[in-house]
Amino acid sequence: MLLKTEIYHIKTIASLLFISVLSTSYLHAQVIDCNAAQPASIKKICHSNFKSLRHDLNAHYLTAYLVTDAPTRLIDDSNKLWLNFASQCKNTSCLKAQLNDRIEDFNFFTSMNQSLTQHYLKYENGHLAKTPVHIQIHQLSKDRIKIEGLAYRDPNRKTDAQTESLLAYTTPDKKNEILDNEHQCKYQLNFQKAILEIKTQQKGCDRFTGVYRLYD
Known part of the structure; x- marks a missing residue:
């Protein structure tokens, strides 16, 4: 059985470790410090x-x-x-x-x-695109994939006009050609290791075209 002094020391060490983790996280996380x-x-x-x-x-x-x-x-x-x-x-x-x-x-x-989701952010000229676009590819099951996209426009617009969305369902063997259920846009997806390129031949459907980087 542990003595009270031993229990105290264990609690102290655990507390210090927890504080250390928090401190390390604050160093890396971009919390907003207005000071x-x-x-x-x-x-x-x-x-x-x-x-x-x-x-x-x-x-x-x-x-x-x-x-x-x-x-x-x-x-x-x-x-x-x-x-x-x-x-x-x-x-x-x-x-x-x-x-x-x-x-x-x-x-x-x-x-x-998030373990079954691949996240991509749009890049332009080697840098994050100034107009943010986020693509998520969810592995729903062995034979079912859900592709979601969110393109930001202007925060000053009405709520339903601040962003534009993409939604498509496909299978692993057909994920290179998708149809956006939201706007009936057809896209060609080219996966190259950590890079995703999205193209379309349709006018008015170019919001989600471009080069994306995979986050893993």
């Missing part, structure tokens, strides 16, 4: 009106960083894109909505099983 010098994309969020939402955002970000089975680099890069997107807001209600949406994103990364 430090910040780029223009964050200054709006540092307004006192958003103090409570900022606290919730940072807490959800760190939780996602600690427990998600999605690539943490995906969380980092998608957060950079989100900050640039949210910085386009022209009023308080727009920015509050974007903060709440991002908290929901972190909940998704935390609660959903």
Whole structure:
């Protein structure tokens, strides 16, 4: 049986290890620290009106960083894109909505099983595309694949016009040719190791065309 002093020492060591993990995560995670010098994309969020939402955002970000089975680099890069997107807001209600949406994103990364999902972000000239586009390829079963896309447009638009979506279902042997159920757009997908290229011959369907990088 452990003595009280031994139990105390074990608890102390466990607490120190936990704090160490949290500290390491804070070093790597991009929590918003309004006491430090910040780029223009964050200054709006540092307004006192958003103090409570900022606290919730940072807490959800760190939780996602600690427990998600999605690539943490995906969380980092998608957060950079989100900050640039949210910085386009022209009023308080727009920015509050974007903060709440991002908290929901972190909940998704935390609660959903990401092990059967491949995530791709759009790149242009070797860098993350300024207009964010996120492709997810879900392995629903051995013979069933779900492909989802989300292209961001303008946070100042009405809620249903801020983004454009793509949704397609296919099989492993036919995933190079898909039909978007949302807009009846046909796309050609070319998978090359960590790169995905999406093309289309249809006019008005080019929102999701381009080169994407796989996060694994």
